[in-house]
Amino acid sequence: MSTHASHKKRSGLMDWLTTVDHKKIGILYLIAGGFFFIIGGLEAMFMRIQLFKPENDFVAAETFNQLLTMHGTTMIFFAAMPLIFAFMNAVVPLQIGARDVAFPFVNALGFWLFFFGGVLLNLSWLLGGAPDAGWTAYAPLSTTSEGSGVDFYVLGLQISGAGTLVGGINFLVTIINMRAPGMTFMRMPLFTWTAFVTSGLILFAFPPLTIGLFMLMFERVFDANFFNPDNGGNILIWEHIFWIFGHPEVYILILPSFGAISEVVATFSRKRLFGYSAMVFATVLIGFLGFMVWVHHMFTVGLGPVANSIFAVATMAIAVPTGVKIFNWLFTMWGGKIVFSTAMLWAVGFIPTFVMGGVTGVMLAIPSADYQFHDSYFVVAHFHYVIVGGVILGLFAGLYYWYPRMFNRVLNETLGKIHFWTFFIGFHLTFFPQHFLGLMGMPRRVFTYLSGQDLDQLNFISTIGAFLMAIGTIVLFVNVIISTSKKYAPSSDPWHGRTLEWAIPYPTPEYNFAQTPLVRGLDAFWIEKAAGNKGMTPAEPVGDIHMPNPSILPLIMSIGLFVAAFGLIYDTMTVVVIGMAITFISMFFRSVIDDHGFHIHKEEVEEDLKGVKL
Amino acid sequence: MFAMLALLLMGCGDPTLSALMPQGEVADKQYSLMVLSLAIMIFVLLVVFVIYVFVIIKFRKRKGDDTIPEQVEGNHLLEILWTAIPILLLIILAVPTVMQTFDLSAKDKPKKGELALKVTGHQYWWEFEYPKEEIITSQELVLPVNTKVHVELSSADVIHSFWIPSLAGKTDTNPGDGSKNYMWIETGSKEQVYKGKCAELCGASHALMDFKVKVVSKDKYQAWVSSFKKASGKATGNAAEGQKIFEKNCLSCHAVGKEGGNTGPNLTGFGDKQRVAGVLEHDKDNVKKWIEDPQKVKPGNNMPNVPLNDEEVDAVADYLLSLKLQ
Numbered sequence: 001m002s003t004h005a006s007h008k009k010r011s012g013l014m015d016w017l018t019t020v021d022h023k024k025i026g027i028l029y030l031i032a033g034g035f036f037f038i039i040g041g042l043e044a045m046f047m048r049i050q051l052f053k054p055e056n057d058f059v060a061a062e063t064f065n066q067l068l069t070m071h072g073t074t075m076i077f078f079a080a081m082p083l084i085f086a087f088m089n090a091v092v093p094l095q096i097g098a099r100d101v102a103f104p105f106v107n108a109l110g111f112w113l114f115f116f117g118g119v120l121l122n123l124s125w126l127l128g129g130a131p132d133a134g135w136t137a138y139a140p141l142s143t144t145s146e147g148s149g150v151d152f153y154v155l156g157l158q159i160s161g162a163g164t165l166v167g168g169i170n171f172l173v174t175i176i177n178m179r180a181p182g183m184t185f186m187r188m189p190l191f192t193w194t195a196f197v198t199s200g201l202i203l204f205a206f207p208p209l210t211i212g213l214f215m216l217m218f219e220r221v222f223d224a225n226f227f228n229p230d231n232g233g234n235i236l237i238w239e240h241i242f243w244i245f246g247h248p249e250v251y252i253l254i255l256p257s258f259g260a261i262s263e264v265v266a267t268f269s270r271k272r273l274f275g276y277s278a279m280v281f282a283t284v285l286i287g288f289l290g291f292m293v294w295v296h297h298m299f300t301v302g303l304g305p306v307a308n309s310i311f312a313v314a315t316m317a318i319a320v321p322t323g324v325k326i327f328n329w330l331f332t333m334w335g336g337k338i339v340f341s342t343a344m345l346w347a348v349g350f351i352p353t354f355v356m357g358g359v360t361g362v363m364l365a366i367p368s369a370d371y372q373f374h375d376s377y378f379v380v381a382h383f384h385y386v387i388v389g390g391v392i393l394g395l396f397a398g399l400y401y402w403y404p405r406m407f408n409r410v411l412n413e414t415l416g417k418i419h420f421w422t423f424f425i426g427f428h429l430t431f432f433p434q435h436f437l438g439l440m441g442m443p444r445r446v447f448t449y450l451s452g453q454d455l456d457q458l459n460f461i462s463t464i465g466a467f468l469m470a471i472g473t474i475v476l477f478v479n480v481i482i483s484t485s486k487k488y489a490p491s492s493d494p495w496h497g498r499t500l501e502w503a504i505p506y507p508t509p510e511y512n513f514a515q516t517p518l519v520r521g522l523d524a525f526w527i528e529k530a531a532g533n534k535g536m537t538p539a540e541p542v543g544d545i546h547m548p549n550p551s552i553l554p555l556i557m558s559i560g561l562f563v564a565a566f567g568l569i570y571d572t573m574t575v576v577v578i579g580m581a582i583t584f585i586s587m588f589f590r591s592v593i594d595d596h597g598f599h600i601h602k603e604e605v606e607e608d609l610k611g612v613k614l
Numbered sequence: 615m616f617a618m619l620a621l622l623l624m625g626c627g628d629p630t631l632s633a634l635m636p637q638g639e640v641a642d643k644q645y646s647l648m649v650l651s652l653a654i655m656i657f658v659l660l661v662v663f664v665i666y667v668f669v670i671i672k673f674r675k676r677k678g679d680d681t682i683p684e685q686v687e688g689n690h691l692l693e694i695l696w697t698a699i700p701i702l703l704l705i706i707l708a709v710p711t712v713m714q715t716f717d718l719s720a721k722d723k724p725k726k727g728e729l730a731l732k733v734t735g736h737q738y739w740w741e742f743e744y745p746k747e748e749i750i751t752s753q754e755l756v757l758p759v760n761t762k763v764h765v766e767l768s769s770a771d772v773i774h775s776f777w778i779p780s781l782a783g784k785t786d787t788n789p790g791d792g793s794k795n796y797m798w799i800e801t802g803s804k805e806q807v808y809k810g811k812c813a814e815l816c817g818a819s820h821a822l823m824d825f826k827v828k829v830v831s832k833d834k835y836q837a838w839v840s841s842f843k844k845a846s847g848k849a850t851g852n853a854a855e856g857q858k859i860f861e862k863n864c865l866s867c868h869a870v871g872k873e874g875g876n877t878g879p880n881l882t883g884f885g886d887k888q889r890v891a892g893v894l895e896h897d898k899d900n901v902k903k904w905i906e907d908p909q910k911v912k913p914g915n916n917m918p919n920v921p922l923n924d925e926e927v928d929a930v931a932d933y934l935l936s937l938k939l940q
Contacts, residue, residue, distance in 0.1 A: 061818040061913045068815075134815045140789060141772040141816060229790025235773065236793060269673070275688035300775060300786050300813075302767075302795035305719040309712045316704045316711075320697060323658075327696040330665050336683050337675040348670060355662050359655035366707070368714045369647045371783020372633040375775060375813040439634050439648075440627030441779040443813040446821030450893060453809070454628040530682075 010550060018550035020104035023508060025111050026089030027406060032115050033082030038473075039122060040074035043067045045470055048430075052463035054451035064447035065132040066149065070125075072135030073153065076249065077160060078118040080387065083395050084256045085114075085167055088195045090406045092171060094501035094508075095192045097180025097517045097524075097536075102173040104548040105590070110167035112558035117160025120565055124152035134445060136246070139227035139238040143219045148569050154217045155565035159558070161206055161213070168202030171195055180500075181539040182519030186280070189499040189523075190273060193280050194259030197287040198252050204291065205248035212241035221568055239301060243294035251290040253387065255283060257394025258325060261347045264397045265329050267495050268344035269336030272523060275328045282321035282328075289318045299367045300374045308367040315365035322358055326351065341495070342416030346397035349424045353393060357385030360435065375445075378438025384431045396420075396476075404494050408507045409486055415479040419472050426468025433458040433465075498526035503536045511545045514538075514605050542606055544599040551595070557586045631809040633779040638802035639762075640718060640782040647714055654703050720796040724764030728798065729757070732766045735774030735787040735812065738819040738915050739879050739892060747839050750869070752879030753892050755810070755827045757801045758835035767795040775813035778827050780806075784813045801829045807888065818914030824892040841939040845882050846871035849933055856933025859926050867917075870937060878917060885938035901931040 010018060019025060047067050050058045059067065093101055101107050124130045131153035133142035142150050175196045179188070188196070216238070218224035225231035227238050266273045273279060295303060295311035329351060338344065360382040364370050373379055396419075404410045437458050442449060449455050493502040503525045504512060515538035521527050528536055564579025566572075626634045636645040724730040732743040743750045757763060767776055769787040777784035778799070785797040812823035830838065847870035849857040860870075867878035874880075887896055891911055894900040903910075905927050908917040922930065 061821070065815070065818060065820075132818075138773055138815070144772070229792065233790075234792060235788055235790060269683070270675075271683050272685040272687065274686060275693050278688065278693050300784050302786060302788065302793070305716045309715045312711055312715065313708050316708055319704060320700050323700045324693070324697055326662060327665075327692070330662070330669055331686075331689070331692065333669045333673055334665075335686065336673050337679065337681070338670065338673050339675050352663060352666060355659060359658055362704075362707070363648065363651045363655060366647055366651055366711045366714075368644050368711070368718045368783065369651060371718075371785065372641075372644050372648065372779065374784060375777075436626055439632065441631035441633060441809065441811065443777065443811050443821075445815040447818075448821050450824070452628075453631055 015550070017555055018108075018552045020100075020108045020548050020550055020554075021510060022089045022093050022101050022104065022107060023406070023512075025107055026086050026091075028111055028115075029082045029086035029089060030406070032111075032118065033079050033086055036074050036078035036082070036118055036122075038477075040071050040079050041470065041473060043071040043074065045466060047071065048463040048466035050447065051449070051459050053460065054449050054453075054456055056448060059447070061447045062129075062132065065134075065445070066125075066130040068445050069131045069134050069137075069149075069153070070122075073121065073131070073157070074118075075387070076135060076253070077157060078114075078121070080253050080391055080395075081164060082114055082118075084198070084253065084391075085110075085164075087191075087260065087395070087398050087402060088167075088171055088198075088256060091402055091501055092192050092195050093174065093178070094405070094504060094512060095189045095499050096175060096178060096183055097500050097513060097519060098174065098178035099512050099516075099545065100548065101170050102177055103170050105551060105554065106166050106170050108551070109554035109557060110163040110170065112554045113163025113166070113561070114160040115163075116558045116562040117156045117158070117163065120159065120562055121152050121156030124149050124156075127152075136242055137216065137238075138242075139216070139219070139235045142216060142238075143227055150216075151220055151569040154213050154220065155568060158210065158213045158217070159561050159565060161209055162561075163558075164202055165206045165210070168199040168206070171199040172203065175199070180513075180516050180519050183524070186277065187519060187522045187524070189259075190262035190276070190279055190283075191256065191259035191499075194255040194257075194262075194283055197283050198255045201248045201252045201255075201287050201290060205245045205252065208241050209245035212238060212245065215241070217568070221571070236301065239298055240294070243297045244291075247294040247297065248287075248290045250383075250386070251286055253391045254394075255287065257350075257391045257398075258283065260394050260398035260401070261329065261350055262332075263499065264343050264347040264401050265332050266523075267401070267497055268339045268341055268347070269333045270339075270496070271332055271336040272498075272526075273328070274331040274334075275324075276522060278324055279328050282324045285321040286318060289314065289321070293318065296365055296370070299370045305367075312365050312367050316362055319358065319362050326355055326358075341400070342411070342413050342420060343397050343400035343495070345417060345420045346393050346400065349420065350390065350393040350397065353385060353389035353424075353427070357382060357389050360385065373438060375443055376438035377434045377442045377444055380444045381431045381434035381438065384427075384434075388427055388431070393424075396423075401495065402501075403483075405501055405504075405508065407483065409483045410490065410494060411479050411483050415475055415482070419475040419479065421472075422468050422475065423472030426465045426470075426472055429465025430462050430469060431465070433461050437462070493525075496529075498523035500524050500536070503528070509608055511547060511600055511605070514545075514609050515542055516540050542602055542609070544602050545605060546597055546599055548597045549595050551590075553586045553590050557583050557590075560584075560586065628809070629780070630807060631779055633783075636780065637804055637806065637808070638781045639800035640798065641780060641802075643714055643718065644783050647710060650710065651707055654707055658700075658703070718798070720764060720798045722766070722794070722796055725762075728762045728764040730766075731755075731763050732768075733776055733787065735767075735769040735771075735776065735816070735823075736879075736916075737771050737817050738812070738823040738912055740776075740810070740812075740823070740825045741770075741879070744839075747843070749839065749842050750876070750880050751842070751882060753825050753889070754887055755825065756835060756838050757799075757827060757829050758832045759801055759805060759829055760803055761801050761832075763799045763801065765797050765799060767797065768793075772816050773814050774816045774823065776810070777813040778808050778810045780808045781827065786814055805830055805834075819912040822891075822893045822912050824889070826888050826892075838939065842882060845937075845939055847873055847937070850936055853929075853933040853936040856929035856931070856936075859922065859930050860933055863920050863922065864930070881934065881937065883937060883939040884934045885936055898931050898935060901934055902927050905930060 131149035517536035518539035560582030567575030810825040
């Protein structure tokens with residue numbers, strides 16, 4: 001049997017750098033994602049200031065292209081993705097009644113890879129200029145782009161992409177293997193279901209991105225010719241590979257947000273989710289169809305009417321399961337007793353906003369009409385309705401909902417409502433006019449527009465909206481800062497929750513569940529409460545709890561790749577070798593050192609149980 | 615409902631730029647599908663919004679009401695309804711969608727009676743070749759009214775996208791012979807100058823890669839073709855000095871008449887153009903501004919700073935503006 005060495009408590013910074021606890025990693029993801037969200041938001045603000053009047057000269061053309069590239073890349077890969085992983089980490093193990101994820105070490109590695117990828121990419125601003133070929137990095141613009149910007153893009157995404165991939169695999173294994181007794185698949189909370197499907201999408205979508213990025217890296221660093229038509233390459237290879245990854249990526253982002261909305265809507269309507277099995281089926285179907293539609297990003301590329309028609313119809317089909325979800329949410333609220341907490345406000349704001357993004361999605365699925373919409377501001381409006389109006393509003397709902405679980409405090413409701421209204425109104429003010437700008441002939445990714453084209457007024461309105469969104473975001477950060485000064489936990493179940501994460505006392509113990517709970521149905525905690533029980537029925541006696549040891553190795557492995565990336569960017573092979581050596585030596589140590597973890601003894605657990613407040 | 619929608623959208627934007635004021639068969643067809651899809655989508659939005667507003671007003675928790683609502687699992691009839699009705703709506707949309715996708719596609723050769731045109735995107739200007747008429751021009755496309763035009767698209771450098779919102783949606787111009795694209799345009803019955811755009815990020819001056827499409831009567835078009843073919847770079851009036859400087863410094867890249875290189879825009883008939891470099895007002899100051907520092911006007915473009923003194927720039931500007939057809 002494993003050793004019984006009691007583990008050393010690490011304190012302060014070292015604790016955070018070495019943690020393998022899913023709850024702490026969730027907080028790290030949240031902080032890092034929030035940080036990159038601010039950077040991406042600032043980039044957006046600079047662009048909206050530049051576009052607030054025609055022929056403005058607030059930023060130069062080259063800078064604007066860097067801003068638009070970095071805004072897209074940062075928001076997708078380094079804000080939305082880590083925020084989703086933050087909630088998956090914080091919530092999924094608790095919702096399935098597990099003590100941690102399946103591979104805590106890999107979980108930490110995933111976070112640090114993502115983090116150093118993001119830092120690497122953003123350092124490009126200070127080291128000679130950011131990438132400027134768009135977040136889509138179409139060849140040959142990306143392969144011929146001067147300076148090192150695109151190299152930072154390639155290597156930053158490569159490193160963080162590896163982190164996302166291992167994270168996805170980790171959650172697949174966790175959800176398949178670590179569910180508490182009685183937690184069958186069809187009793188899993190919907191957020192866990194969406195996390196499961198999203199992890200599956202990550203498993204299949206990220207390898208194509210990895211391959212594509214390798215090809216792009218070989219073109220730029222070693223002068224390969226995959227995308228160079230003069231030497232027998234073809235530029236369309238990149239577009240296909242990118243969108244084979246890129247379209248599922250959209251669903252990777254939106255599904256957990258759907259999950260969060262499902263939890264919030266059910267909880268605050270005091271009702272069970274309407275049509276649970278249809279919701280699960282719709283989630284899986286959306287995930288599956290998500291791989292069949294990538295060509296709708298490429299209708300104008302010239303693939304011919306057969307390909308365009310097939311992908312048009314496939315794209316339209318996705319509207320059906322998505323519509324099922326919308327109606328199920330509406331009918332979850334129907335007959336309920338809706339409490340308009342801040343979390344619920346975000347969910348209620350999400351529904352019409354996301355529907356608007358969805359219907360323009362169906363319009364974009366029509367190839368011949370898409371010839372007009374494509375690469376115009378209409379598309380900009382559409383995907384912001386989906387990604388901000390869908391993903392981000394859903395994540396905000398999740399943030400206000402799960403904040404008490406993550407931080408043992410609640411966010412201020414009044415400030416939360418100010419945050420909601422400014423951000424929500426600002427959002428529509430920014431993006432609704434952009435539909436019309438696109439139809440009126442404004443292409444996307446333009447650093448300026450000439451006067452006399454009837455584009456001035458709507459651009460001006462759009463910029464005002466952007467400022468409102470910025471104000472809303474500032475209110476959120478004030479709210480978060482105020483909350484840290486309070487030690488305030490009204491109850492471990494502040495929202496009358498339905499799922500297992502609310503059955504745990506405050507503050508969440510390191511081992512989550514003193515005794516693994518027995519799950520007796522969907523909405524496990526609600527069932528126990530309705531039966532008049534105080535907490536979950538345990539499925540095991542109190543005993544020693546086996547825990548993983550913290551480790552600094554994930555951090556060092558990631559630093560090694562970070563160093564190697566600089567060697568590749570600046571063509572210095574010694575640095576590449578040093579960096580890879582750091583990573584491989586850490587991997588070697590990880591492999592040869594026997595780490596059996598430690599046990600929290602039965603007596604300690606019993607001691608904890610005595611002081612439990614529910 | 616269709617008419618109302620159409621009315622609502624009409625009058626949005628600049629009539630020479632907006633996809634909402636379509637001219638010609640292609641843009642008309644695309645617009646009609648946009649309106650059909652929008653109508654269906656507005657129907658969907660209305661249904662959702664009505665239920666939504668009703669629900670959030672009717673089912674809010676009243677003060678003091680702490681009863682637990684009935685825990686409904688679902689409803690088969692409703693769930694079948696909101697799966698089946700969207701499928702029906704999508705079929706209504708999918709049929710014309712597929713028909714039009716084929717209708718608007720083009721083969722690699724022009725059909726009988728179509729005007730053949732080759733478009734090549736460059737950073738950051740457009741080259742237009744009329745293979746049958748043996749004309750190569752740049753930045754301003756001249757087309758006759760009520761004519762179907764077969765367009766072959768390619769690029770000399772990175773991907774661009776050829777878009778005339780009033781006349782037709784966009785198609786990408788790809789580099790490489792294997793990735794040529796084809797589309798067709800119908801020019802409509804109006805004599806009008808339409809605005810054209812590049813719609814694919816192509817570098818620093820992507821936003822400034824504008825061009826014009828001049829749709830003229832068939833007679834005027836014929837006159838333009840014959841005068842273009844007769845045009846030469848010979849200076850008229852007192853522009854002879856400028857011609858000499860131009861021939862020495864500029865002709866290796868810019869053709870005028872039958873003479874000159876093809877790496878830069880063809881400048882035949884430059885005096886008749888609407889814009890300098892596609893974006894500046896067409897006057898002498900701006901021609902000089904462009905020659906003195908092209909990077910300042912269109913950052914990242916391929917034209918070098920030609921070492922000319924002030925008088926030489928002035929003379930070249932005079933010469934260029936004197937290049938008129940007829």
